[in-house]
Amino acid sequence: DAGVIQSPRHEVTEMGQEVTLRCKPISGHNSLFWYRQTMMRGLELLIYFNNNVPIDDSGMPEDRFSAKMPNASFSTLKIQPSEPRDSAVYFCASTRDTTNEKLFFGSGTQLSVL
Amino acid sequence: GNSVTQMEGPVTLSEEAFLTINCTYTATGYPSLFWYVQYPGEGLQLLLKATKADDKGSNKGFEATYRKETTSFHLEKGSVQVSDSAVYFCALSGPSGSRLTFGEGTQLTVNP
Numbered sequence: 319d320a321g322v323i324q325s326p327r328h329e330v331t332e333m334g335q336e337v338t339l340r341c342k343p344i345s346g347h348n349s350l351f352w353y354r355q356t357m358m359r360g361l362e363l364l365i366y367f368n369n370n371v372p373i374d375d376s377g378m379p380e381d382r383f384s385a386k387m388p389n390a391s392f393s394t395l396k397i398q399p400s401e402p403r404d405s406a407v408y409f410c411a412s413t414r415d416t417t418n419e420k421l422f423f424g425s426g427t428q429l430s431v432l
Numbered sequence: 433g434n435s436v437t438q439m440e441g442p443v444t445l446s447e448e449a450f451l452t453i454n455c456t457y458t459a460t461g462y463p464s465l466f467w468y469v470q471y472p473g474e475g476l477q478l479l480l481k482a483t484k485a486d487d488k489g490s491n492k493g494f495e496a497t498y499r500k501e502t503t504s505f506h507l508e509k510g511s512v513q514v515s516d517s518a519v520y521f522c523a524l525s526g527p528s529g530s531r532l533t534f535g536e537g538t539q540l541t542v543n544p
Contacts, residue, residue, distance in 0.1 A: 360535075360537055361476075374531060419464055420481075421476070422477075423477065425475050
């Protein structure tokens with residue numbers, strides 16, 4: 319199994335630019351999660367999908383952030399416009415566990431907004 | 433709401449030392465408890481879990497016991513190795529289908 323695949327691995331952009339992060343969950347997993355990790359705030363859940371439907375987006379910081387899951391094998395997290403305070407590592411995770419307890423994480427996208 | 437509190441890091445130990453990383457939680461009902469580990473440059477991965485009071489989760493020499501009376505789930509290992517250097521996250525889950533709540537993470541460095 320290839321695991322959860324995220325791209326890009328690193329992204330450096332300038333303030334105001336649009337950023338799109340991509341995730342391919344493990345085949346057969348029906349829940350997908352986007353997390354953000356920073357030194358100050360630790361690991362924060364941004365949004366999670368079940369069967370491609372957003373279930374809880376209460377962690378999305380503001381309207382600049384949006385996430386989509388057009389099919390079972392692909393999800394995007396978009397930031398438009400980006401700001402320096404968005405700099406963080408963004409993780410995607412998936413599971414087929416109905417209790418959403420055993421998550422499989424990707425290697426993350428290190429985002430730097432200058 | 434649910435919350436998890438971990439001992440502050442970083443923790444630095446010599447190889448073969450005994451490790452304890454404290455974790456306490458606040459939750460409604462009877463959550464499942466977890467330890468996840470994040471190795472440098474990687475995503476988190478499940479290390480061990482316990483689903484009810486007095487259960488002991490174990491994996492790779494690590495252990496943690498679900499203590500309902502003290503609302504704790506401390507991680508222990510009798511003899512750490514350099515390869516155990518990582519960030520360790522305590523987490524809990526609520527009712528079925530709800531999301532995991534993670535602690536702040538504790539950085540462990542093991543020196544040879």
